[in-house]
Amino acid sequence: MTPRLEIVRPAGGRRETFVVAAVVAGILAVNAAAVSARRVESSEPRLLEWQISAFYDLGSADQAIYNALTAASEELWWAHGELLTFGTEEERADPWPTVEQLDADYVMPPFHRDASWAALGEVEWQRIASFSFEGSAVYFGSGGKLEGQSAYLLSLSHTHKGATYADGASVWIHADPNVAPPDTVKRDSLILHGWKEVVPYSGAMEVRRLKGE
Amino acid sequence: MWAFARWTLRAAVPAVLALIGSAALAAPLKIGVTLHPYYSFAANIVGDRAEIVPLIEAGNNPHNYTPQPDDMRRVLEMDALIVNGIGHDEWAFEIVRAAGVEGKLPLIYANDGVALIPIAADEGQAKVVNPHTFVSTTAAIQQIYTIARALGELDPDNATYYRDNARAYATRIRRLKAEYTAKLADLDVSQFRCATMHGAYGYLMQEFGLRVVAVIEPRHGVEPTARQLAETIDKIKAANVNVLFAEKYFASRLADTIRNETGVRMYAFSHMSDGEYTADLFERETRANLETLVEAIRAVAEGD
Numbered sequence: 279m280t281p282r283l284e285i286v287r288p289a290g291g292r293r294e295t296f297v298v299a300a301v302v303a304g305i306l307a308v309n310a311a312a313v314s315a316r317r318v319e320s321s322e323p324r325l326l327e328w329q330i331s332a333f334y335d336l337g338s339a340d341q342a343i344y345n346a347l348t349a350a351s352e353e354l355w356w357a358h359g360e361l362l363t364f365g366t367e368e369e370r371a372d373p374w375p376t377v378e379q380l381d382a383d384y385v386m387p388p389f390h391r392d393a394s395w396a397a398l399g400e401v402e403w404q405r406i407a408s409f410s411f412e413g414s415a416v417y418f419g420s421g422g423k424l425e426g427q428s429a430y431l432l433s434l435s436h437t438h439k440g441a442t443y444a445d446g447a448s449v450w451i452h453a454d455p456n457v458a459p460p461d462t463v464k465r466d467s468l469i470l471h472g473w474k475e476v477v478p479y480s481g482a483m484e485v486r487r488l489k490g491e
Numbered sequence: 492m493w494a495f496a497r498w499t500l501r502a503a504v505p506a507v508l509a510l511i512g513s514a515a516l517a518a519p520l521k522i523g524v525t526l527h528p529y530y531s532f533a534a535n536i537v538g539d540r541a542e543i544v545p546l547i548e549a550g551n552n553p554h555n556y557t558p559q560p561d562d563m564r565r566v567l568e569m570d571a572l573i574v575n576g577i578g579h580d581e582w583a584f585e586i587v588r589a590a591g592v593e594g595k596l597p598l599i600y601a602n603d604g605v606a607l608i609p610i611a612a613d614e615g616q617a618k619v620v621n622p623h624t625f626v627s628t629t630a631a632i633q634q635i636y637t638i639a640r641a642l643g644e645l646d647p648d649n650a651t652y653y654r655d656n657a658r659a660y661a662t663r664i665r666r667l668k669a670e671y672t673a674k675l676a677d678l679d680v681s682q683f684r685c686a687t688m689h690g691a692y693g694y695l696m697q698e699f700g701l702r703v704v705a706v707i708e709p710r711h712g713v714e715p716t717a718r719q720l721a722e723t724i725d726k727i728k729a730a731n732v733n734v735l736f737a738e739k740y741f742a743s744r745l746a747d748t749i750r751n752e753t754g755v756r757m758y759a760f761s762h763m764s765d766g767e768y769t770a771d772l773f774e775r776e777t778r779a780n781l782e783t784l785v786e787a788i789r790a791v792a793e794g795d
Contacts, residue, residue: 345606352604480604488581
């Protein structure tokens, strides 16, 4: 009788381990592909080193003043247009409301001096530039008394987009609430002197996030 | 005779057609709105030169609204729809989709230009957008301007009229705020520490320089679990909160529980989402909210 030779594989489960590993790798690969295909780009702007988020980075008082400046900028442009069109010769040469007018006549935050103004640090506002050529103005706020409060700069100027232009406004803040007003509002100079541009998380961005548009 | 009749007909038909055409052109826009404050904003902007149509009937809670067949009929008649778009009227988008006018009906996103803030008292947690931009004065004015600009683009003949109305309305709102900030001027706010049931008042409180220490609802329209409620009560005690603002038109057992546990004073704010749609609702309810705020601060300051 011929002896029967049978090869017995070791009971190490190597084959099963390989199969399980292959299945796991397959699942991971499919998931990675699905995640990659369904990835939605964040609607939030990527901040540059010289920018700061109004939503994430500002304290409550800074946020309130920033929001007030954003709302004010719209009406400031309208007031500017009216002064240029219907103003006296003197007004046409200096076609932006003064801080005193914004306080007394327009009752406009954050310039209007009331209890809210006091609660938000009693910031002293100045209009440090007003030009009729291509319309631009700069309002500067400093001396805020709250802990951690910033200094503020509202810069209004036309934004050129190719052959057309739009009325633009940007808000900058400085960590030193008592910083001196800048000599120029050119971006590079502001950055060099420690100013940061405030970037909002706006309703439009939230709509893009919610609707994926 | 026939020649005269033909001549009359030839002259009259174009005139009648022109009249019909101009009447059609002159038909006022029908502007839809999703929330009560947007009715007030739009009505004050357009005056009598457009019609404002609420998308849903008065008396519904916009936090948990279920679209109805009538809503689709209404949306089909609109020339544009003003929306919050950042979480307070998601049902409006369902209605627009169901009516088959998605991408056809111009949507005016009132919050496009508003710099959003997180729900108050979210420190240390993931920041969540506060969609209640309409319970405020500054963010409300920003929205009024956005709506006026968008309506001016839809109806260029009336653009200047809309803008002027928007400015006059904004000035009235600012004067309303000024009236109440004057009342606050002599009060000591240093001891005032408040919590709110609903996260609706962050914009309003922030523009007065006031801080909300805690919001009871963990998320918009969501009641807290027993554990979250216990944590909030601990937080209220630890932060010496002395005022709790509940909701004017929504009874809440939770508010009573918190008052009994902590001894805070209770007041009620309006969320501006109740009653009939009227042009003066926003100013009326804002006045009521500011009156309540002054009363609460005065009570704390005077130790009543």
